[in-house]
Amino acid sequence: MESRLKRSPTVKAEANSTRDDALSARTVSSLSEVNAGEWNACAGTDNPFLTHAFLHALEESGSCRAETGWLPQHVLIEDKGNALIGAMPMYVKGHSQGEYVFDHNWAHAYENAGGRYYPKLQVSVPFTPATGPRLLVPPGPGKERNQRLLIQAATQIADKLGVSSLHVTFPTESEWKLMGGTGLLQRTGEQFHWENAGYENFNEFLENLTSRKRKSIRKERARAIAEDVKIETLTGTDLKREHWDAFFAFYTDTGNRKWGIPYLTRSFFDLIGQIMGDKVALVMCQRNGRYIAGALNFIGADTLYGRHWGCIEEHDCLHFEACYYRAIDFAIERGLQHVEAGAQGAHKVHRGYLPRLTYSAHWIRDEHFRRAVETYLTQERDEIESHVDAIEFNYSPFRQTDGIGIK
Numbered sequence: 001m002e003s004r005l006k007r008s009p010t011v012k013a014e015a016n017s018t019r020d021d022a023l024s025a026r027t028v029s030s031l032s033e034v035n036a037g038e039w040n041a042c043a044g045t046d047n048p049f050l051t052h053a054f055l056h057a058l059e060e061s062g063s064c065r066a067e068t069g070w071l072p073q074h075v076l077i078e079d080k081g082n083a084l085i086g087a088m089p090m091y092v093k094g095h096s097q098g099e100y101v102f103d104h105n106w107a108h109a110y111e112n113a114g115g116r117y118y119p120k121l122q123v124s125v126p127f128t129p130a131t132g133p134r135l136l137v138p139p140g141p142g143k144e145r146n147q148r149l150l151i152q153a154a155t156q157i158a159d160k161l162g163v164s165s166l167h168v169t170f171p172t173e174s175e176w177k178l179m180g181g182t183g184l185l186q187r188t189g190e191q192f193h194w195e196n197a198g199y200e201n202f203n204e205f206l207e208n209l210t211s212r213k214r215k216s217i218r219k220e221r222a223r224a225i226a227e228d229v230k231i232e233t234l235t236g237t238d239l240k241r242e243h244w245d246a247f248f249a250f251y252t253d254t255g256n257r258k259w260g261i262p263y264l265t266r267s268f269f270d271l272i273g274q275i276m277g278d279k280v281a282l283v284m285c286q287r288n289g290r291y292i293a294g295a296l297n298f299i300g301a302d303t304l305y306g307r308h309w310g311c312i313e314e315h316d317c318l319h320f321e322a323c324y325y326r327a328i329d330f331a332i333e334r335g336l337q338h339v340e341a342g343a344q345g346a347h348k349v350h351r352g353y354l355p356r357l358t359y360s361a362h363w364i365r366d367e368h369f370r371r372a373v374e375t376y377l378t379q380e381r382d383e384i385e386s387h388v389d390a391i392e393f394n395y396s397p398f399r400q401t402d403g404i405g406i407k
Contacts, residue, residue: 023085025153027073031056034076038084039136046301047132048279049125055089057275061268064126068263069094073121075153077146086146087136088154092163093122098263100129100343101169101189101360110164110369121158123168127263129191129343130305131358134171135178147175151182155363166363176359184361185370187377188384192346192353194324194339199332202325205352213350213397217325220351224321227287231322233330234282235299243284244269246291250310264308281330283322287313295322297330304331306341324351349395355388 028034036052043050064070070091077086096104099122107117123134135147158166168179180186199205206214225231234243248266255262272280281304285293293311297304309323327339341353349355364370 023077023079023149025075025077025149025157027075027090027157029072030059031072031074032059034074034084034087039087041138042084042087042136043133044136047130047303048276048298048300048305049128049130050089050132050136051276053275054272055125057268057271058126058264061265061271063264063268064091066092069097070122070126073157075123075150075157077149077153085137085142086150088123088134088150089125089136090154091122091124091126092119092161094118097261098127099124099167099169101167101187103167106373109372110366113369115164115366115369117164120163121154121161121166123154123166124170128307129170129358130307130340131170131172133175134168135175144178147178148182151179151184155184158363159365164365167360168362169360171359171361173357173359176361179361184363185374185377186381187360187362188381189358189360190355190384190388191343191358192341192348193356194328194331194341194353196331196335196337196339201332202329205328205332208399209352209397210399217351220317220320221325224315224317224325227315229292229315229318230286231326232284232286233326234284235280236278239273239277239280239282241270243282243291243294244273246284247282247294247296247310250291250294250312251296251308252310253312254310281327283326285311285315285318285322287315293318293322295326297327299334299336302336303338303340304334304336306339320351324348324353328352346391349391350397352397354396355391357384357388 031039031052034052036056039052043052045051048054058064059072062068064072070093073090073092075088075090076084079085093099095118096102096107110117125132135150137143137146137150154166168184171179176186197208206217209217248269251264252262279299281297281299283295283297284291292313293315294309295306296308297306304327306323306327309319311318324341327341330336331339339353341348362373364373
């Protein structure tokens with residue numbers, strides 16, 4: 001399969017019925033084959049994870065490669081002059097790890113019925129459960145047309161390669177609706193995000209919470225630093241090799257204990273520090289002159305994205321402080337509108353992070369299996385929407401004032 005993929009299949013994507021407007025789509029096995037400026041012109045720079053720098057760092061560091069089950073097969077749409085007018089970050093997957101939209105049960109069911117679920121195609125940012133564009137096209141009057149062409153090209157490539165399925169995870173809501181309109185199956189999930197209501201400081205945010213929640217958060221922040229723990233947030237040129245050395249130790253130690261195999265290599269952290277350090281906010285916790293814990297965040301145009309946490313010492317409430325409260329501090333200071341604190345975690349609700357829907361879309365080759373999945377997803381969407389509404393109604397920590405919160 002790998003040698004077959006490296007031949008970069010090419011398909012025709014008809015822009016309209018006029019032959020002169022025909023565009024071609026192909027795949028490349030590395031972002032090193034794509035000009036960074038052309039890629040970023042399609043992806044934009046608002047979301048750090050879609051930039052050429054971030055995605056290429058995953059490949060160059062060895063975090064994304066065939067041996068780890070993430071073989072790059074990025075989709076490019078070009079006009080007759082070979083100008084890039086659309087792109088998708090796509091990977092051939094031999095497993096379902098590092099995706100955060102769980103289809104393990106789909107794989108088991110299909111293989112138990114005699115099918116072969118892997119390999120599959122995945123349109124996503126590896127190891128990154130953050131909503132962002134997946135149909136990368138420049139702004140302009142032809143945007144939706146080109147987005148539709150990307151969907152068409154991806155499904156044609158999936159069909160040509162003979163894979164079982166194509167999965168687009170964490171697209172924007174508008175992209176999700178567009179993909180649903182083209183026949184892809186629609187799925188929802190939930191995460192917990194913090195919203196900035198124009199707060200001047202953390203205390204102003206607290207004033208919008210119920211009295212009990214305010215007291216609880218203040219106690220947690222005090223307990224986090226009670227044992228002489230000192231915390232700093234580093235970005236840009238303040239990031240040094242010793243910080244990445246320490247953080248990688250936290251990341252691998254916590255990853256080995258909780259998940260088994262950390263995804264990212266040591267060189268990945270050096271690369272992002274060198275090429276996009278201004279998009280990094282690294283929270284580092286120190287005790288007795290030694291770094292003991294850290295939280296890695298990425299800075300978008302209006303959102304702070306919490307990505308990785310690790311520690312080599314356990315301290316009461318330090319995880320909450322480093323991952324959630326320091327992120328809120330940073331967002332308020334920078335005027336960012338949102339904090340996305342990663343996947344899962346209903347415990348975030350009590351700390352000001354409310355449930356929000358996330359999205360994915362799926363193409364499945366086998367028609368019988370597709371119908372079974374479609375039936376399941378219809379029920380799942382209703383359940384998730386009800387769950388999100390119930391959490392916000394029953395457990396929101398916000399006072400019912402000025403339209404903020406529920407109770």
